[in-house]
Amino acid sequence: MEKTLNVEGMTCGHCKMSVEGALNKIDGVSAAKVNLEDGNVDVTFDESKVHVGAMKEAIEEQGYDVDS
Template sequence: MEKTLNVQGMSCGHCKMSVEGALNKLDGVSAAEVNLEAGTVDVTFDESKVNEDAMKEAIEEQGYDVA
């Protein structure tokens, strides 16, 4: 399944790596791609292993807000 999350506060390559890294550590996430200009992250995941709340929590733990 694919989902696009709106993430506020990302502005640089470090932000991109932090968010993608946090999501890719979650069991069930197969891909995470940040678009800094749009302020979004496209996540490809197995919904039987991970849910949107867990993904939001992982992003928020890195210091960013999920809209």
């Protein structure tokens, strides 16, 4: 399944690496691709292993706000 999450506060390459890294550590997430210009991240995941709430928490733990 794919979902796009709107993430506030991402401005640079470090932000991109932080968010993608946090999401890719989650079991069930197969891909995470940040688009800094649009302020979002496209996540490909197995919904039987992970739910959107866990992905939001992982992003928020990196210091960003999620508005999906």
